[in-house]
Amino acid sequence: MITGSEALMQALIHEGVDTVFGYPGGSIMPVFDAMFDHQNDFKQVLVRHEQGAAHAAQGYARSSGKVGVCIVTSGPGATNTITGVADAMLDSTPVVVIAGQVAAGFLGTDAFQEVDLVGVTQPITKWSYQIRRPEDIAWAVARAFHIAGTGRPGPVVLDFAKNAQVGMVDFKPTAISVDRGYIAVPETDPKSVAEAAALINAAQRPLLLSGQGVELGDATEELRTFVEKADIPVGCTLLGLSTLPHGHRLRKGMLGMHGNLGPNTKTNECDLLIAVGMRFDDRVTGRLDAYAKQAKVIHLDIDPAEINKNVHADVAVLGDCKHTLALLTEAIEEAKHTEWIDSFAPYEEKEWNEVINQAIHPEEGPLRMGEVARAVSEASGNKAILVTDVGQNQMMSARYFQYTQKRSIITSGGLGTMGFGIPAAIGATFGAPDRTVCLFMGDGGIQMSIQEFGTIMETGAPVKMILLNNNYLGNVRQWQELFFGKRYSFTPMVNPDYMKIAEAYRIPAQTVTERANLADAINTMLTTDGPYLLEVAIMQGENVMPMTPPGGAVNVMMMNATDC
Amino acid sequence: MEKKLYTLIVHSENIAGLLNQITAVFTRRQINIESINASASSIKGVHRYTITAWSDEDTIIKVTKQIEKKIDVLQAHYYVDGEIFMQEVALFKVSTPILLDNPLISKTIRRYGARIMEANAVYAVVEKSGVTDEISALRAELDAFNCVLQYVSSGRIAVTRDTAEHVNEYLEKINHK
Structure with a gap:
């Protein structure tokens, strides 16, 4: 017989967990006590705030493809993870949050640090479960990892009552084989594949939208083979940016509000839209009644509830896209759509001339976000993982980074969580220790998780942090300029001396203000062992362009602020 | 729509x-x-x-x-309604003095096929099962007599008209896996 806490350790080891992000507290102390004996079995990372634990688990999961784990105490420890849980839900990230809970006998009595965590998290988790007896640990942990990591991934919360942590149990690791209450992957109807193939074969102007599902399904190879055989241009969602490498002749850029002109415009000109592992988020579609109305739509997804949710699908191909893309590749004829693919070129040229060239190759004036992002990407050989915070730093780095490997972008897409960046980047260094992790953030977001500098200091997590500092909450400032009559309410910001903060945390750092020094500074950052903070003083008042105004049609993009 | x-x-x-x-x-x-x-x-x-x-x-x-x-x-x-057999049940607690005073009330209860479950000197309990419209109609008529002390109705219960049993088939398929 072992304690419930030791049973949890055995169960985590059985699931192959190699890293745990955590923060201790009263109701979870028996678990942290058990962890003390397992410091050689998995890495144990003490974060500085429980929200950081959740985001770090997300960063770990998204860089590695494995389930991220965080362990926190009850009450405030648990509620502090909730932003990360909601973020993981919207972005389909496999995370298991294990939270302490008061002993079962105290449940419902408003005991110290008691929160109805299952009740609070049910709407924002794939599964929430309260472990009240040590006998339930083996099954609950096995099911938690099974549910979090299979099908459309998502967060699972285990609410672990203290009596179950200390109670004794005869532990045997369990595996979930059949689960009638959870079908991870829906069956693929061969008829849907045949119908989709017929539409693809008949299409003159097909466009494929590639989402994170392609990476979650480990189907980047299958995607490439498919689009090459059918000769279909591809637009990537924000989370799907690394599903097809830069430089591939069929990759036509990013979709959505700050995406590229080509794929957004062509969405309303194509005759067939093939959506793979994406969910037609409103930041991708703009106004739905003006979205791809001329096109037939094929939707490949693993989640039946996504079909027809926002955009009607003429053919829905349910299943794992690794499988369905391969089936489709088999079923279609080889095709050439040269004229259609060439028709993207004028839009690329227009965007280059009116937006991109100035953004990445400005010759004078203050440093700009785009040039920093492109310079960092190139200095890393376009091989780094890009982690972003949220705002202009996110859109600019996502736009101007170049991706040549899968799982190369980690960003808070659905929830848009400021403060996501630092802890997610820490997690990414643990999930992909062989890769360079570059974090872009603004002067707003850095301060929402700045305490995680402590985690970086303690672990030496080699996060290459690029702080784009314009002394503004830039994205809101942009909206105020464009849509709120230039009334800059709550957006100018007085900042601390970030060099002193970095110094206090013993993180090497420098500030760049001159274009002439940028390349050297980036080089120093990338060649310095361990973490680094590169603060770049960037132009104030720069806007992310092009832009589909909120509620606007996808194909009507502003190229500059005067288009407003 | x-x-x-x-x-x-x-x-x-x-x-x-x-x-x-x-x-x-x-x-x-x-x-x-x-x-x-x-x-x-x-x-x-x-x-x-x-x-x-x-x-x-x-x-x-x-x-x-x-x-x-x-x-x-x-x-x-x-x-939709055409695809199911459905039923609800309602209970009316009515005043016995008013009930005895007005013979139309018990006539109405009989006309609706409702049943008196219990009657004493103070009140009687009337049970009516049927579809929503029938129950609402009875309620409207009894309300008009000003005799209703309490009213409660259940949620709808329903079974499908379909000959296929989806859940049973689903579970059978899962069990074979």
Whole structure:
């Protein structure tokens, strides 16, 4: 017989967990006590705030493809993870949050640090479960990892009552084989594949939208083979940016509000839209009644509830896209759509001339976000993982980074969580220790998780942090300029001396203000062992362009602020 | 789109907290639940919910899929009235003095095929089972007599007219895996 806490350790080891992000507290102390004996079995990372634990688990999961784990105490420890849980839900990230809970006998009595965590998290988790007896640990942990990591991934919360942590149990690791209450992957109807193939074969102007599902399904190879055989241009969602490498002749850029002109415009000109592992988020579609109305739509997804949710699908191909893309590749004829693919070129040229060239190759004036992002990407050989915070730093780095490997972008897409960046980047260094992790953030977001500098200091997590500092909450400032009559309410910001903060945390750092020094500074950052903070003083008042105004049609993009 | 009264039949594991998750799907879309019933089903350990709500078909399809997606929900289906056998039950507590005073009241009760479960000097309890319209009609008539002390009606319960048993077939298929 072992304690419930030791049973949890055995169960985590059985699931192959190699890293745990955590923060201790009263109701979870028996678990942290058990962890003390397992410091050689998995890495144990003490974060500085429980929200950081959740985001770090997300960063770990998204860089590695494995389930991220965080362990926190009850009450405030648990509620502090909730932003990360909601973020993981919207972005389909496999995370298991294990939270302490008061002993079962105290449940419902408003005991110290008691929160109805299952009740609070049910709407924002794939599964929430309260472990009240040590006998339930083996099954609950096995099911938690099974549910979090299979099908459309998502967060699972285990609410672990203290009596179950200390109670004794005869532990045997369990595996979930059949689960009638959870079908991870829906069956693929061969008829849907045949119908989709017929539409693809008949299409003159097909466009494929590639989402994170392609990476979650480990189907980047299958995607490439498919689009090459059918000769279909591809637009990537924000989370799907690394599903097809830069430089591939069929990759036509990013979709959505700050995406590229080509794929957004062509969405309303194509005759067939093939959506793979994406969910037609409103930041991708703009106004739905003006979205791809001329096109037939094929939707490949693993989640039946996504079909027809926002955009009607003429053919829905349910299943794992690794499988369905391969089936489709088999079923279609080889095709050439040269004229259609060439028709993207004028839009690329227009965007280059009116937006991109100035953004990445400005010759004078203050440093700009785009040039920093492109310079960092190139200095890393376009091989780094890009982690972003949220705002202009996110859109600019996502736009101007170049991706040549899968799982190369980690960003808070659905929830848009400021403060996501630092802890997610820490997690990414643990999930992909062989890769360079570059974090872009603004002067707003850095301060929402700045305490995680402590985690970086303690672990030496080699996060290459690029702080784009314009002394503004830039994205809101942009909206105020464009849509709120230039009334800059709550957006100018007085900042601390970030060099002193970095110094206090013993993180090497420098500030760049001159274009002439940028390349050297980036080089120093990338060649310095361990973490680094590169603060770049960037132009104030720069806007992310092009832009589909909120509620606007996808194909009507502003190229500059005067288009407003 | 045209709004209709839809009946959802949901089968799930018998687990605390699931009802909450099911109703939350309606709440998120600002749909009022007209009636809800939870009970055992014909399958051991499987719970069954019968839920009615006014909605258009497009929305009710999405609601049904979101419910079916919940962990431990086995299946969810939606129906219109023509596709199900349905019943509700209502209880009326009426004043015995008024009842005795006006012979039309007991005539009305008989005309509706309602049943007097209990009668004493103070009150009588009338039970009526049927569809919503019949029960509402009886209620309107009894209200007019000013004799109703208490009224309660159950949620709709329903079984499908279909000859296929989706949940049984689903479970059989799972068990064969």
